Amino acid sequence: DQQVKQNSPSLSVQEGRISILNCDYTNSMFDYFLWYKKYPAEGPTFLISISSIKDKNEDGRFTVFLNKSAKHLSLHIVPSQPGDSAVYFCAAMNPGAGSYQLTFGKGTKLSVIP
Amino acid sequence: KAGVTQTPRYLIKTRGQQVTLSCSPISGHRSVSWYQQTPGQGLQFLFEYFSETQRNKGNFPGRFSGRQFSNSRSEMNVSTLELGDSALYLCASTYQGGYNEQFFGPGTRLTVL
Numbered sequence: 001d002q003q004v005k006q007n008s009p010s011l012s013v014q015e016g017r018i019s020i021l022n023c024d025y026t027n028s029m030f031d032y033f034l035w036y037k038k039y040p041a042e043g044p045t046f047l048i049s050i051s052s053i054k055d056k057n058e059d060g061r062f063t064v065f066l067n068k069s070a071k072h073l074s075l076h077i078v079p080s081q082p083g084d085s086a087v088y089f090c091a092a093m094n095p096g097a098g099s100y101q102l103t104f105g106k107g108t109k110l111s112v113i114p
Numbered sequence: 115k116a117g118v119t120q121t122p123r124y125l126i127k128t129r130g131q132q133v134t135l136s137c138s139p140i141s142g143h144r145s146v147s148w149y150q151q152t153p154g155q156g157l158q159f160l161f162e163y164f165s166e167t168q169r170n171k172g173n174f175p176g177r178f179s180g181r182q183f184s185n186s187r188s189e190m191n192v193s194t195l196e197l198g199d200s201a202l203y204l205c206a207s208t209y210q211g212g213y214n215e216q217f218f219g220p221g222t223r224l225t226v227l
Contacts (some may be wrong), residue, residue, distance in 0.1 A: 043218030043220050107156060
């Protein structure tokens with residue numbers, strides 16, 4: 001069973017517009033969430049995170065929103081740039097289980113069209 | 115500060131062989147985690163080491179094992195390789211785990227023929 005789901009395998013957005021990447025989770029024990037970006041032939045790079053005690057976190061062009069009741073989070077990129085084209089992974093953590101392992105979604109490939 | 119390094123970057127093995135992959139974390143980081151990335155399953159947690167002790171293990175068979183040395187460098191070993199072990203193996207480090215971002219290395223691409 002997949003505990004973190006990214007239901008859109010791909011997304012295309014025009015340069016300058018908003019990109020919205022979505023992520024759903026099923027394990028209510030997850031209390032820390034992260035987004036990573038991955039280019040081909042490189043490891044994932046951390047983008048932004050959010051704790052379950054917050055519903056929003058911003059860092060420059062990147063904003064993550066968390067809706068705990070819906071078990072849903074989203075990453076907004078505004079404005080989108082061609083260099084943002086990559087695969088984006090949503091990840092969740094349940095430290096209460098004594099582990100800091102990340103549970104990842106399968107990723108969404110974002111293409112920003114110039 | 116140097117990032118996480120992994121060696122080798124690419125590896126080709128045949129079924130039944132064993133393989134050892136190496137990971138050097140960022141200087142000062144004491145927690146090292148390993149992940150397997152495949153097209154079908156995405157990124158899956160293998161295990162985490164902290165101060166030379168395995169702190170947690172994912173749902174993988176016993177053929178997958180690892181260890182961590184006193185300098186925090188880590189190795190993972192896969193014995194009796196199967197075709198399905200072909201994947202990108204990623205190592206990530208953090209200062210001591212917890213609510214901290216994990217810094218990933220570039221990965222080792224393992225192909226099993």
